[in-house]
Amino acid sequence: MRTGTRTALAAALLLAVGALPTPAVAATPDPTHVDGRLPSGATYLMDVPADWNGTVLLFSHGYNPGPANPAQNSPGDATKALLLQRGYALIGSSYASAGWAVTDAVPDQLATLSAFTERFGAAARTIAWGQSYGGLVTTAIAERHPERIDGSISLCGLVHGGVANWNNTLDPVFALKTLVAPDTDLPLVNLPDQQSAATAADALTAAVDSAQSTPAGRARIALAAALHNIPGWNQPAQPRPAPTDWDAQQAAQYEALKGLVKFPAFSWRQEAETRAGGNMSWNTGVDYAKLLGRSSVRKEVTELYKKAGLSLKADLTALDRAPRIGADPDAVAWMSGTSSFTGRLAKPQLSVHTIGDALVPVQTESALKRAVTAAGSASRLRQAYTDNAGHCTFSPAEQLAAVDTLEDRLAAGRWIGTDPDSLNRRAEKADPTTPTRYVPYRPAPYPRPYDLAHPADGR
Incomplete structure (x- = not known):
C-alpha cells in the first residue's frame, strides 16, 4: 500500500473513532439541601449526600449575640465539604433566640433531629457535636437526652457550665x-x-x-x-x-x-x-x-x-x-438548672480544646473531668488538645480526626487511639492539606469549678 493511501486510511480511522460516543463519566449527585423552620421559629439546615453513610451529625453553633441568627450545620465550609464527601448527613438549627439561648437551643436541636428523621428516615448513628457555646449545648444534650444520640463531641466548649x-x-x-x-x-x-x-x-x-x-x-x-x-x-x-x-x-x-x-x-x-x-x-x-x-x-x-x-x-x-x-x-x-452539668455521661464524649484559648480557656476541660469523674462516668470521656492559639482554631483535619475517633469508639465499644500520635495520623489521612497539631497536654485546674456533682462547691 502506498504511503498516501495508508495516511488517508489512518486519518479516516481516527475520525471514525472520534465520532464514536464517549462513555459517560458518572457525576456525583449534589447533596440534598433542605432549609426549614421549626414551630419555635428557629430555622434549620440539612445537607444529605446521595450516598449517605447512615450517620447524622447534629451540629450546635457557638454563642451568637444577634440580631442576625442564621442556622449552621457544620464548623465551616471546608470541613462541611469533606464530611459530605465522606457521606455524612449534616444538620443544625439557628436556635429560636440569640444570646445565652440554652433553653431554646436544646429543644430546637432535638426538633431538628426529629424533622430529619421524618424526611430521611432514622439514622443508623447520631452524633451530637458543637463548638464554643455549642459545646455547652452539645453536653447538655448528652447529659439530658442520651437516648437521642450515640455519642458527642465538644470542640473548644464551655464544658465547665454556665x-x-x-x-x-x-x-x-x-x-x-x-x-x-x-x-x-x-x-x-x-x-x-x-x-x-x-x-x-x-x-x-x-x-x-x-x-x-x-x-x-x-x-x-x-x-x-x-x-x-x-x-x-x-x-x-x-x-x-x-x-x-x-x-x-x-x-x-x-x-x-x-x-x-x-x-x-x-x-x-x-x-x-x-x-x-x-x-x-x-x-x-x-x-x-x-x-x-x-x-x-x-x-x-x-x-x-x-x-x-x-x-x-x-x-x-x-x-x-x-x-x-x-x-x-x-x-x-x-x-445551674439550665446550664451546669452533673457529669453523668450515658454515651461516649470526646472533648477537644486548643491550648491557647483566651475566651474559653483550656482549663475548662479540668472542670469537666472533675464532674465526670465524680459522677462515675470517666470511662466514657476522652479529652484531646491541639497546639494552637485562639478560640476554636481547629483545622478541618483536626475536626475530622475527632469525628473518626468517636466513630471508632462507637464501632468497637471501647476507645481506640486517643493518644496524640493516633489522632494526628487520623487527621493526616482525613485531610493532608491542613495542619495536624494534637499534642500531649494536661491543663491546670479550673479556677472556680461549679457543677451539679459538687452542689456545695464554688464559693
Whole structure:
C-alpha cells in the first residue's frame, strides 16, 4: 500500500473513532439541601449526600449575640465539604433566640433531629457535636437526652457550665476595677440594659489602656488575666512568645483581656442576667491568692510584679478587702438548672480544646473531668488538645480526626487511639492539606469549678 493511501486510511480511522460516543463519566449527585423552620421559629439546615453513610451529625453553633441568627450545620465550609464527601448527613438549627439561648437551643436541636428523621428516615448513628457555646449545648444534650444520640463531641466548649463561666468572667473585671480603676463606680453585675453595659465596658477599657502604659499597670493586668487563665499566646497571628518572655506574654494577654471586657464581661453578661432574672455570679468567700496559685500563668505575674517593684501581696490584700459581690439565689438556680452539668455521661464524649484559648480557656476541660469523674462516668470521656492559639482554631483535619475517633469508639465499644500520635495520623489521612497539631497536654485546674456533682462547691 502506498504511503498516501495508508495516511488517508489512518486519518479516516481516527475520525471514525472520534465520532464514536464517549462513555459517560458518572457525576456525583449534589447533596440534598433542605432549609426549614421549626414551630419555635428557629430555622434549620440539612445537607444529605446521595450516598449517605447512615450517620447524622447534629451540629450546635457557638454563642451568637444577634440580631442576625442564621442556622449552621457544620464548623465551616471546608470541613462541611469533606464530611459530605465522606457521606455524612449534616444538620443544625439557628436556635429560636440569640444570646445565652440554652433553653431554646436544646429543644430546637432535638426538633431538628426529629424533622430529619421524618424526611430521611432514622439514622443508623447520631452524633451530637458543637463548638464554643455549642459545646455547652452539645453536653447538655448528652447529659439530658442520651437516648437521642450515640455519642458527642465538644470542640473548644464551655464544658465547665454556665455558673462556672460567669463566676470566672467576673473575677478578672473585679480585679481590674479594684486595682486599675479604684475611683470608678462602674457596675460589674445587675446591668439594666445594653447601653449601661456598653458604658461600663468603655470606662473599664479606658482604665486598662491607661494602665498598660506603666510597669505597675501591666503587672496588674497580668494578675487579672491570670484569674481567668488567659494564656500568653492566644492568637494564631501572634508570634509565640518564649517561655520567659513575660513582656510579650503580657502584651498578648492585654489584648485578650480588652476583648473579654468589651463583650463577655458586660454586654453578654447583661443578656444572660436578663434570662436568669438577676445576677448569677458571685465572689463572696473567694480567696484570690489561692486562685492565683492555681493559675497556669502565675510565674509571669510574680515576675512582672518584681520587675515593677510592686507588692503582689499588697494587691492581693486589696482584692481581699474590696467589697464583694453576692449573687441572686434565684438567678443562680436558673443558671445551674439550665446550664451546669452533673457529669453523668450515658454515651461516649470526646472533648477537644486548643491550648491557647483566651475566651474559653483550656482549663475548662479540668472542670469537666472533675464532674465526670465524680459522677462515675470517666470511662466514657476522652479529652484531646491541639497546639494552637485562639478560640476554636481547629483545622478541618483536626475536626475530622475527632469525628473518626468517636466513630471508632462507637464501632468497637471501647476507645481506640486517643493518644496524640493516633489522632494526628487520623487527621493526616482525613485531610493532608491542613495542619495536624494534637499534642500531649494536661491543663491546670479550673479556677472556680461549679457543677451539679459538687452542689456545695464554688464559693
